Amino acid sequence: MSLTGLFLITFLPVHLLGNFLLLAGDGGEAFNVYAKFMTGNPLIKFISIGLYAFIVIHAIQGVIVWRVNKAKKGSRYAVQAKNTNWAASNMGILGTIILVFILIHMYQFWLKMKLGWIPPVTIDGVEMSNLYATVSGIYSNLFFVIFYVVSMVVIGLHLSHGFQSAFQTLGLNHKKYTPLIKALGTGYSILIPLGFAVIPVWMYLAQL
Amino acid sequence: MKLTLKVWRQKSKDHKGNFENHQIEASEHMSFLEMMDVLNERLIEKKADPIAFAHDCREGICGTCNMVINGKPHGPMKGTTVCQLHMREFNDGDVIVIEPWRAAAFPIIKDLVVDRSSFDRIIQAGGYISVNTGQAQDANSIPIEKDVAAQAMDAATCIGCGACVAACPNASAMLFTSAKVNHLALLPQGQVESSKRVRSMVKQMDEEGFGACSNTGACEVECPKEISIENIAAMNRMYIAAVVGQQDQV
Numbered sequence: 001m002s003l004t005g006l007f008l009i010t011f012l013p014v015h016l017l018g019n020f021l022l023l024a025g026d027g028g029e030a031f032n033v034y035a036k037f038m039t040g041n042p043l044i045k046f047i048s049i050g051l052y053a054f055i056v057i058h059a060i061q062g063v064i065v066w067r068v069n070k071a072k073k074g075s076r077y078a079v080q081a082k083n084t085n086w087a088a089s090n091m092g093i094l095g096t097i098i099l100v101f102i103l104i105h106m107y108q109f110w111l112k113m114k115l116g117w118i119p120p121v122t123i124d125g126v127e128m129s130n131l132y133a134t135v136s137g138i139y140s141n142l143f144f145v146i147f148y149v150v151s152m153v154v155i156g157l158h159l160s161h162g163f164q165s166a167f168q169t170l171g172l173n174h175k176k177y178t179p180l181i182k183a184l185g186t187g188y189s190i191l192i193p194l195g196f197a198v199i200p201v202w203m204y205l206a207q208l
Numbered sequence: 209m210k211l212t213l214k215v216w217r218q219k220s221k222d223h224k225g226n227f228e229n230h231q232i233e234a235s236e237h238m239s240f241l242e243m244m245d246v247l248n249e250r251l252i253e254k255k256a257d258p259i260a261f262a263h264d265c266r267e268g269i270c271g272t273c274n275m276v277i278n279g280k281p282h283g284p285m286k287g288t289t290v291c292q293l294h295m296r297e298f299n300d301g302d303v304i305v306i307e308p309w310r311a312a313a314f315p316i317i318k319d320l321v322v323d324r325s326s327f328d329r330i331i332q333a334g335g336y337i338s339v340n341t342g343q344a345q346d347a348n349s350i351p352i353e354k355d356v357a358a359q360a361m362d363a364a365t366c367i368g369c370g371a372c373v374a375a376c377p378n379a380s381a382m383l384f385t386s387a388k389v390n391h392l393a394l395l396p397q398g399q400v401e402s403s404k405r406v407r408s409m410v411k412q413m414d415e416e417g418f419g420a421c422s423n424t425g426a427c428e429v430e431c432p433k434e435i436s437i438e439n440i441a442a443m444n445r446m447y448i449a450a451v452v453g454q455q456d457q458v
Contacts, residue, residue, distance in 0.1 A: 065420055069378035072419035074312040078214075078227065079305045081279030084424040089377050091422065165423040171445030173438050 001065065002169035004058040005162050009188075011051055016195045023202055028132025029123050036128040039113060059099055066092040087157040088165070094158040101151040108138055139203040148200045152193035159189035209234055209300040213247065215259055216307045221315040221323075227305075236296040240283060241266060241273060243295055260319040268292040268432070271367030274374070275320055276307040281371035281430045289369065289432045309370055311379035313417040324370050326416035327384060331368075333412035334405035335388045341397050356394055363391035365433040372427035372435075378419030383427040385413045386443035387435050393446060403450040410447055 018038070021031040038044050087094065112118050113129060121130035138144050163185030167173065172181070211232050218225030232250075234243045241263050248258035264272035273290040277283035283293045298304065306320065314322040364387075372383035389406050392398030398405075421440060428437045 065422065069380075069419040069422070072312050072417055073310065073377060073379040075310050077276060077279055077307055077310060079276075079279035079307070083280065083375055083429040084377070084426040088422070088424040089426075161423070168423045168437065168441050169421070169444060171441045171443075171448060173441030175438070178438075 001058065001061050002166035004054045004061065005166045007054050008051075008058060009159070009163060009166070012192050016192060019196070019199055022132065022135060022199055028121075028130065028136070031132045031135075032121060032123060032128055032130060035113070035131040036126075055099075055102065059095065062092060062095050085161070087161040091158065091161060094154055097151070097154045098158055101154070104147075105151075109134065136203055136207065139200045140207045142204065145200045145204045149197045152197040155196075156189045156193035159192070160186060163188055209236055209295065209298070209302075211243075211295075211298065211301075212303045214303065214305045215319070217259070217319055218308075218316050220318060225316070234295050236294070238295045239266070239291060240275075240277070240293040240295065241291050260317070260321045262321045263291060266291040269367060271369035274309050274322065274324075274369055274371070276309065276374055278305050281309065281374040282369075282432050287432060287434050289367075309374035311370075311373045311376075311418070313379060313381070314370060314373060322370075324368075326418070327368050327370060327381070329416060330381065330385055330409055330412045331388065334401070334408035335392070337392065337397050338401060350396055352395065360391045360394035363387045363394070363435065363439055366391075366431075366435055367433060369432060371430050371432060373418065375426040375430035376419065376421075377424060377426065378422055380421045380427075381413050381416070381418035382421040382440045382443070383431065383435060383437065385409050386439040389443050389446065390439050402446065403453065406443060406446045406450050410443075 018034055021034050022028070024030045109131065112134060113131060116129070118129040118131055118134050120127050121133070122128075139148075164178075164182045167178075167181050211234055213230045213232060214227045215230060216225055217228045230247055232243065232247050234246065238246070241261075244259065244261055251258045262272050262274055264270045266273075268289045268291055271289070274281070275283070275290050277290070277293075282288060282290050284297055285293050308316055308320045309322045309324075311322075313326045314324055317323050366384060366387035368384060370381075370384070373379050373381050389402070389409055392405065393402035423437070423440075425437055428435065
């Protein structure tokens with residue numbers, strides 16, 4: 001769980017940096033060029049296959065751990081005192097919501113791109129899919145804007161436990177460095193989802 | 209002070225358990241176990257079946273007493289066992305819910321008493337030093353850094369009560385096993401066998417049916433000896449090195 005989780009953590013900032021091109025204010029030119037590069041580059045293709053595999057493995061591991069641990073606890077307490085934070089004991093629920101989010105998210109953009117359902121646009125004489133138009137179309141719908149923002153809150157909670165937990169599992173715990181890792185994890189789990197959440201909100205407001 | 213107790217009653221591990229309500233008049237100076245003693249005397253006078261609960265030293269050092277009080281292993285006071293908990297921690301009119309440790313690897317024997325022999329078998333798998341190290345040595349004949357000695361001592365304070373397993377939503381025994389692995393591995397007498405020990409003890413822990421650690425940290429919150437989950441990370445480190453290295457076969 002920790003190794004696949006850490007890989008998925010490193011994917012987020014890369015994805016976020018690319019997505020910030022949506023806010024470039026150039027009518028989507030930079031983003032569309034970037035999207036074409038990402039779909040065509042063989043190295044990116046290779047990494048993305050790894051990414052899909054890691055998502056699937058991480059989810060399968062999660063289901064196994066959840067099922068086994070539930071069986072090993074046996075019965076539950078009638079009264080459950082609060083002795084851990086909410087995210088830590090609800091990683092399974094948070095993870096399931098994230099998986100549903102990923103499926104919807106990939107259907108909305110990735111699948112449409114792969115199937116060529118996205119209308120073309122010509123930039124500097126090169127024809128490419130106008131992914132920017134699709135994105136801004138979806139983000140003109142208030143329902144999807146709220147859906148994306150709420151999903152980012154869920155990812156933030158999942159990261160708030162997952163980030164430091166991965167280090168603990170790998171035995172990387174140290175009097176001096178663990179508080180630093182925990183602070184870094186908290187910062188990461190707030191800033192990255194916040195960055196993602198800004199995009200749909202910004203694009204929605206810009207279209208009002 | 210007048211209290212209402214909701215106590216878990218269960219004839220054996222194969223019977224279905226349920227809560228039983230009792231009213232009791234207790235003094236605030238009583239320990240929690242003394243309050244239970246008084247309740248049992250009343251039950252015996254009424255020719256009813258007294259509540260089975262485990263206890264031994266009543267000094268907070270043996271790790272025998274075990275009750276989950278209002279959802280907290282060893283009750284609301286931090287860093288103590290049930291026997292060191294006094295009724296002054298409660299208020300007149302309180303409802304107190306008392307349950308046994310809940311974990312598949314700790315089957316219920318009767319009422320609040322659970323079978324913790326799975327812990328004994330983890331110790332038997334490697335929680336010892338194979339050679340006789342003789343009489344106590346002269347002080348400082350083996351120089352050990354203060355930090356290391358303190359870490360070993362902190363890990364060695366584990367009394368094996370099982371509160372970590374009871375608190376863990378996964379019934380994981382990682383805090384117990386790591387405390388035992390570390391207090392031996394940190395000192396020269398125990399270092400020699402540390403690689404073999406960590407593999408055997410973790411293997412036994414898994415065989416006993418304890419869950420996997422998901423780092424919720426509930427164990428260190430409830431541990432009456434306040435053992436840190438740094439021990440778990442240290443054991444993970446040692447385990448990874450032992451499995452990758454395979455210096456000696458189990």
